[in-house]
Amino acid sequence: MRQSEESFRAFARTHATQLRRSAYLLCGDWHLAEDLVQNTFIKLYRRWRRVGSDTAVRYARKTLLRVWLDERRRPWRRAEHRFGAVPERAHSESDPALLGQRGFTRNMLLDALSDLPPRQRAVLVLRYWEDLPIAEVATVMRCSEGTVKSQAARGLRSLRTEIVDRDPERFGIAVEGTV
Template identity: 60%
Template sequence: MRAEDEAQFREFVQRQAAPLRRAAYLLCGDWHLADDLVQNAFVKLYQAWTRVNRRDAVHGYARTVLTRCWLDEVRRPWRRSENRVDAVPDIPDRGSDPAERGQRRWERELVRRALAEVPPRQRAALVLRYFEDLSVAETATVLRCSQGTVKSQTARGLSALRAALVRLGHGAGELVAGRTC
């Protein structure tokens, strides 16, 4: 790879590592797996960097690669037998109001746990549509399916997410009613 391309790739990785890691975490619910997914996506992107013609579309391409890496990961048989632990250690942010911080943490954890209960394709549709703010057409391109499939997967995913929110926590009604969903 030419030095100019190498520099552009390094700049892209520095700029997009955090947003892609956040998206990966929302997909899989595990920071360590999210790091692995982002790393795999960057390796694949590095291999194709000289073929990426439009540099302005590289973020969308990276998001597509990341989503496909995650879908490949959940299809692997050894992942299906893995037992997940409910307790995820949090590092407190001492710079904010404790009551407000506790409420945000509770909401964030509740949504993360509820997302973990949504089937993988539906979860991918929800994350891409609502957390990554992609259109139906862009989501369909990333997931390699029709726009109608994206709409139905999103609708089913929202229903599953609402049901999981109600099942997981008392007081989740306000999240279901409108703030998060």
């Protein structure tokens, strides 16, 4: 086996879980997240010699974001329209990363995140989940730092509103018709 192929395999083993979680936060579906990561690794493998191991994580994140945006542009995605409430999701206790988290809060946050527009969701995932600095998020998304800041502010405001609207009593907000 060639040296570059072995280094790619080591990279894929090390970063697959992290990329899968990021993909899930972007798309909200574990199966689609796995497909996105697979497509990301295919694209990364084709350029592995040029990318280099020092910039591979940044390149993989950028490629994952592009693959997700491309997937959203597919014609069969346009036909789906959401009306009404999203049905409850079953607890996924098979993912070790989510075992320690409380199911209700996690599901509420993920549902609210899935309702955000794609750019706001991408900024929030890259900025707060991946913990990237504003400059790097701007580079990945090919926009200005000001756009990243405004998208993050709007996304957080929308996320906060969505969460409070889903469970107002939990946040001490009186519901009409109750005393």
